[in-house]
Amino acid sequence: MTSTTQAVETFDSLNPATDEVVGTYPVHTDDDVNTAVAKAREAFRWWASLGFAERAERLRRWKGIIARRLPELCAVVSAETGKPAGDAQLEVVLAVEHIEWAARNARRVLGPKRRSPGLLLANHAATVEYQPLGVVGVIGPWNYPVFTPLGSIGYALAAGNAVVFKPSEYTPGVGAWLVDAFAEAVPEHPVLQLVTGFGATGAALTRADVDKIAFTGSAATGRKIMAAAAERLTPVIIEAGGKDPLLVDADADLDAAADAAVWGAFSNAGQTCVGVERVYVHAAVYDEFVGKVTERARTVRPGEHYGPMTMRSQLEVVRRHIADALARGGRALLGGTDAVGDRYVRPTVLVEVPEDSEAVREETFGPTVVVMRVSDMDEAVEKANDSRYGLGATVFSRRRGMELARRLRTGMTSVNAPLSFAGIASLPFGGVGDSGFGRIHGPEGLREFARPKAVARQRFRVPLALTTFARSAKTDEFVGRLIATWHGRHGGRDKWNRR
CATH class of the missing domain: 3.40.605.10 (Aldehyde Dehydrogenase; Chain A, domain 1)
Known part of the structure; x- marks a missing residue:
């Protein structure tokens, strides 16, 4: 007004x-x-x-x-x-x-x-x-x-x-x-x-x-x-902003990973640039993980655990992404289009959503999460990186956490904890691609x-003056021999010094 x-x-x-x-x-x-x-x-x-x-x-x-x-x-x-x-x-x-x-x-x-x-x-x-x-x-x-x-x-x-x-x-x-x-x-x-x-x-x-x-x-x-x-x-x-992924390996602590997924997706009503919007889960633990996420998500209540959508216009974005996911064959294990109210959005857990849907490709910025099954972590990394965004990410894996973190095309990754990079003041914060550039923190x-500001200060004069028109041919010859001797010793012999 x-x-x-x-x-x-x-x-x-x-x-x-x-x-x-x-x-x-x-x-x-x-x-x-x-x-x-x-x-x-x-x-x-x-x-x-x-x-x-x-x-x-x-x-x-x-x-x-x-x-x-x-x-x-x-x-x-x-x-x-x-x-x-x-x-x-x-x-x-x-x-x-x-x-x-x-x-x-x-x-x-x-x-x-x-x-x-x-x-x-x-x-x-x-x-x-x-x-x-x-x-x-x-x-x-x-x-x-x-x-x-x-x-x-x-x-x-x-x-x-x-x-x-x-x-x-x-x-x-x-x-x-x-x-x-x-x-x-x-x-x-x-x-x-x-x-x-x-x-x-x-x-x-x-x-x-x-x-x-x-x-x-x-x-x-x-x-x-x-x-x-x-x-x-x-x-x-x-x-x-971002479309941040969470990767769950077969050896992950599933309770901790599920808790991180729920908090990362729904805290602040999902209005978090580094919040969890996509989850890629190893097939060996997919069903168990989805069950744990859905069980925890049912206990999250709008108005108590998180607030309303601050921007009223974002309600329509969330509704459109959910509707597109369902229209393309996805299923809502919790929530759905009717979860979007006049001010609040109830938690929504989507599965079996195609990778080309809006809920996977675009930043939703609402309390929704898409959980996808992958055959292995190589597929998880490939799909996580297949995004124009690259802000943050989270990995849960006992054995391969650091390896997977390094392979993700993001500015920041947290291993076995949700979004902890944001709270560590000594770590830089920022992204790549459509998530932007430059760093804070x-x-x-x-x-x-x-x-x-670079400063070069001459401490004492030397006879070998290079930055002067008074430089002699003898000086040039000496410098040439010096550099050839000092730097030319690396890389082996060539046709000019095969003697």
């Missing part, structure tokens, strides 16, 4: 379970966004000048506010997304861990390091360090409105950047809470700012004078972000928000 008051357009944030108004926020215009970016540019100079230790101390203040007011933030998350308080707390707790990791490790990852100068320039000292980019624009999602954007914001701030944050129009209150908490911890300058609105506001941020854009959302919107950013050659990080995430 939008309204106009004193020429300022606003919109309401609604509780998806009740349609109650949670809060009202401005629709920021292009001028508003450009003003925020200009303020961030000034704030960046101060923030970058603090150095790693002082930035870390301030990030820990922010982390402390979040931790102390955990119930307050969780209440905002629950109100805007409809997710249970426990699930809201889980994502906030993980986000706090990531802020701490980024603050603690930024100097180690980004600080100056020596490099070897090599043979020809042995009289030099070579170093590389990572310097902040400047202003980073972060466009966040609604499904995990704390954990996901802070994976960019926290790391960008630790690297020394200022940030302008545009949260989803479904969760502006969460974004406002986080930015206000940061301003309390760092009151000196507007290092982290908020802009709110719809797609046009996000597009304005992408076109603004930012040094990088970090976006989480659909692949279709990601392409638009890239096209707009290309006008200024602004680099981007894209995390664009871990050392790779810190480096995404910094630029490498």
